[in-house]
Amino acid sequence: MNFLKCFTLSIAISFLLFCTVVNAAAIKGEFKQYKQFNGFAKPFISSGVFSLIDEKLIWQVKMPVESMLIIENGKVLAQNANGELIPQPGSEQFVGLLSDLLSVNMSALETRFDIAKMQDSCTQLIPKEAMLKQLFSDFILCETAKQVSSITLNEHSGNNTKIEFTYSK
Amino acid sequence: MTKRITVIVGWFSSLILLFAAAFWLSKPTFSADMFSLLPKSHSQIAHAEDVFFQQNANRIMFSFAGNNKNKAFDDFQKWLDDNAIKSTFNFPSVNDLAQTFSPFKHALLSDTYKQTLSKKTTFEHYYLEQLNQLGNPFVSATLSKDTSLSLAAFIEDNLKQSQLFTLEQGRLTRRLKGVEYRVILANLAPENLGVNKSIDLAGSIIKQINILNKTYPDLSITYSGVLFHTAENAKQAKYEMSLFGGISLLALIAMVFWVFRRLNSILLASFTVLSALIGGAIAMVLLFKTIHLLTLVFAVTLIGIAIDYAFHGMTDLAKKEHEKGYSKGTQSALLLSLITTTLGYCCLLGAPLTLLSQVGVFVIAGLVSAWLFTVLVLPLWQSTLTLSPSSLLMSQKLIKVFLYCNSLKKPILITLLVLISALFLIKPISFNDDVKLLNASSEHLMLNEKKHLLLLGQWNSQIVFMFADSDEVLLQKQEQFLKRLTQLNPNFKHNSISHWLPSLQKQSDNQALFKQAKNKGILDIAERITGQALESTKSPLLTYETLATSAFKPLLLSQMVVESEQSITWVSISGISSDQLINEVEKNNGIYLYNKPKQISALLSDYREYLLLSLVLAGFISWLLFSWRFTIRIALLQVTILSVVVLSMLWVCNAIQGSLSLFNLLGALLVIALAIDYLVFYQINKLEPKNVLAISLSAASSMWVFGMLSASDTPAIFSFGLSVMVGILAIYFLSPLSVLKPQKE
Numbered sequence: 001m002n003f004l005k006c007f008t009l010s011i012a013i014s015f016l017l018f019c020t021v022v023n024a025a026a027i028k029g030e031f032k033q034y035k036q037f038n039g040f041a042k043p044f045i046s047s048g049v050f051s052l053i054d055e056k057l058i059w060q061v062k063m064p065v066e067s068m069l070i071i072e073n074g075k076v077l078a079q080n081a082n083g084e085l086i087p088q089p090g091s092e093q094f095v096g097l098l099s100d101l102l103s104v105n106m107s108a109l110e111t112r113f114d115i116a117k118m119q120d121s122c123t124q125l126i127p128k129e130a131m132l133k134q135l136f137s138d139f140i141l142c143e144t145a146k147q148v149s150s151i152t153l154n155e156h157s158g159n160n161t162k163i164e165f166t167y168s169k
Numbered sequence: 170m171t172k173r174i175t176v177i178v179g180w181f182s183s184l185i186l187l188f189a190a191a192f193w194l195s196k197p198t199f200s201a202d203m204f205s206l207l208p209k210s211h212s213q214i215a216h217a218e219d220v221f222f223q224q225n226a227n228r229i230m231f232s233f234a235g236n237n238k239n240k241a242f243d244d245f246q247k248w249l250d251d252n253a254i255k256s257t258f259n260f261p262s263v264n265d266l267a268q269t270f271s272p273f274k275h276a277l278l279s280d281t282y283k284q285t286l287s288k289k290t291t292f293e294h295y296y297l298e299q300l301n302q303l304g305n306p307f308v309s310a311t312l313s314k315d316t317s318l319s320l321a322a323f324i325e326d327n328l329k330q331s332q333l334f335t336l337e338q339g340r341l342t343r344r345l346k347g348v349e350y351r352v353i354l355a356n357l358a359p360e361n362l363g364v365n366k367s368i369d370l371a372g373s374i375i376k377q378i379n380i381l382n383k384t385y386p387d388l389s390i391t392y393s394g395v396l397f398h399t400a401e402n403a404k405q406a407k408y409e410m411s412l413f414g415g416i417s418l419l420a421l422i423a424m425v426f427w428v429f430r431r432l433n434s435i436l437l438a439s440f441t442v443l444s445a446l447i448g449g450a451i452a453m454v455l456l457f458k459t460i461h462l463l464t465l466v467f468a469v470t471l472i473g474i475a476i477d478y479a480f481h482g483m484t485d486l487a488k489k490e491h492e493k494g495y496s497k498g499t500q501s502a503l504l505l506s507l508i509t510t511t512l513g514y515c516c517l518l519g520a521p522l523t524l525l526s527q528v529g530v531f532v533i534a535g536l537v538s539a540w541l542f543t544v545l546v547l548p549l550w551q552s553t554l555t556l557s558p559s560s561l562l563m564s565q566k567l568i569k570v571f572l573y574c575n576s577l578k579k580p581i582l583i584t585l586l587v588l589i590s591a592l593f594l595i596k597p598i599s600f601n602d603d604v605k606l607l608n609a610s611s612e613h614l615m616l617n618e619k620k621h622l623l624l625l626g627q628w629n630s631q632i633v634f635m636f637a638d639s640d641e642v643l644l645q646k647q648e649q650f651l652k653r654l655t656q657l658n659p660n661f662k663h664n665s666i667s668h669w670l671p672s673l674q675k676q677s678d679n680q681a682l683f684k685q686a687k688n689k690g691i692l693d694i695a696e697r698i699t700g701q702a703l704e705s706t707k708s709p710l711l712t713y714e715t716l717a718t719s720a721f722k723p724l725l726l727s728q729m730v731v732e733s734e735q736s737i738t739w740v741s742i743s744g745i746s747s748d749q750l751i752n753e754v755e756k757n758n759g760i761y762l763y764n765k766p767k768q769i770s771a772l773l774s775d776y777r778e779y780l781l782l783s784l785v786l787a788g789f790i791s792w793l794l795f796s797w798r799f800t801i802r803i804a805l806l807q808v809t810i811l812s813v814v815v816l817s818m819l820w821v822c823n824a825i826q827g828s829l830s831l832f833n834l835l836g837a838l839l840v841i842a843l844a845i846d847y848l849v850f851y852q853i854n855k856l857e858p859k860n861v862l863a864i865s866l867s868a869a870s871s872m873w874v875f876g877m878l879s880a881s882d883t884p885a886i887f888s889f890g891l892s893v894m895v896g897i898l899a900i901y902f903l904s905p906l907s908v909l910k911p912q913k914e
Contacts, residue, residue: 065297
């Protein structure tokens, strides 16, 4: 199941990478994640920073706990409790997906998602894969000025996670 | 003439009628599964094996690697669906698991979760980290049921330990050593595992795989399962049976025609063999419900022994020493011969391997039937039998050689004894009881099995069966055993039901630990963040009965079963050496290491020792029989020759094979049975042309039949054939040395 976590995180990161390619420059920024659990009054909020330099992506959660995830050379590494970066078993398969997203390979993405254009520069991605379908109903991806401004992951359980991005100049 | 034909027709009509009645009564089935031959070594282990692993015989597995694996996988999956072969890989969803285990949440704590309960800061870090994850399916599925996240940790940690496979775009996937495999696991209906159906089905599956290999380049498909072994073994057995039977029958016909020069002699010899085969078949069908194809391969040897009766009978009748029927000597020799051979094969009746007892029954009944035909029917054809002058001339020449050798018997025997002793000193014999001797499967299939066991994570693991009077005692026993193994190697891995179903004792301890952590305020963060109070009521404990009525039932029953008198489970263990594991297993009652090949090899070893003793006993019985029938001096000479024959045969086989097996000793037993025949006939009928001719024909026919078996691809049949071939050669040339003038007739 580790791969599922990597996969969902990869989705978010992939769009950032996509922006980088589009802009052809290294990018840095901050993110804020709102996790709304079904039945809970307030969302669980976490935040952190991300950077992409020379195809090395660092995703660092700062609040409320610190954690780090790195995607480099086709590998996904996560920081463990001792601060060591440990390869995530089962994550290799997402490298292919990342490159599909990076190259905006819609035909490849269509094999994994049903894609529907929405209003307000947003796109709906409905997963086809059984494992993803088991947890998520759909993803909503929104862009502002050719940059991904937010991604929302909707779960069948009613839980949803919204990640908002702000970019450093 | 009419009378003779009427008797033959009547004889065979009765036999066929008896066979049909026996077949109708018992309705036997034929099997080519090598494992069905194996004995049930330990009743408890055998029972557990039946309960948990019976289904494995129906399973087939396919793995696809290479660039085109997805296309090939999809095509093959469709082909399987079209052929009503259902793939099977079912694991309950995370939601099902959450539903099943949520009522018992605080009694089911994973080791990781328990570690976080030690300190408030540790738990808080863990808790926030879990919530922070983008898409944690375990948290999502369980948070509404358990805000402490103990249930999420329980399901996640257990799945991590139990699941080797992932699902990618609906395809079961396994990564091993950097290679990605798509995998199909399927179960066949038992009716597909019959001899003919397994050959057909395996053939069509392999054909389909070959088509895929041609269609898609850069593709590697591996297949495994009992089906393919059964098909391969069945094809091999059928091929060998028809080839060996066919060639030996043709050779026999040619020899008989050369000696008797009459078509009816060929018919009579064939009828004797046919009587033997039908007689043997009647007894086998009556006594055994399942007949193994390998039995029929061994049973080909009956042709060689049964035809001896026809040769002795026909040469004696053709000589026409008596106007009607056999000479007294031949009559007595035929009976003595039947008795000794039957006694030899009786040793097989108590064999723990079904194959051997089937061969024993088949040969004994066949010989009785052949003997009856020889004694009752053959004499009616006496007037039509003559011996060809050329065969008589040849026997005269042989007699000269034998007489010359006979005059030098003392130096020949002493030299041979010295030579054999020296050879045994230079290269002593050794034994090999490996169960692989029974296996005729190709190396390719064995490699496929190994690859798939690696993919299933079972190649380097060892299996342990555990038994106890109740489920709770069993679960506690399992936990204590695994705890001891953890002390030996903290990183050892195991797949056991204890992950999912802890003992009631352990569940109570977990509840106490959780309550303690709650009272210390370690879990406060959960209440703070979710705004919901943690449940304080004591949750019920999870029992076997509860789990057996949930969505988890199929997985539970595949690993643990509770019966009226006992509870059984099995654990697969890796990362512990065999010696360490054996040592731990031996310290416990009701825990057994399951190693079928090793257990069978040990049994083969026991049976070999039993056969070795039988050989000595057979030699002693022969000596007593000879002493009673002839004189002690003649008996001593005959037993010396018998010993020289057996010892030289064993040494030669050992030199060729590198070691001896149970099947060489079985061959030795048969050689003794045939050798006694020759010694009896030589002692009673002396070096007379008709006798030498009959024994030469008998030896040549046996050589043909057994020589054929030494061309078999199955190591066991090869060893048997080689032993008998070498033994017959030795006894043919040495038995004439036994001829002495008896002091009493």
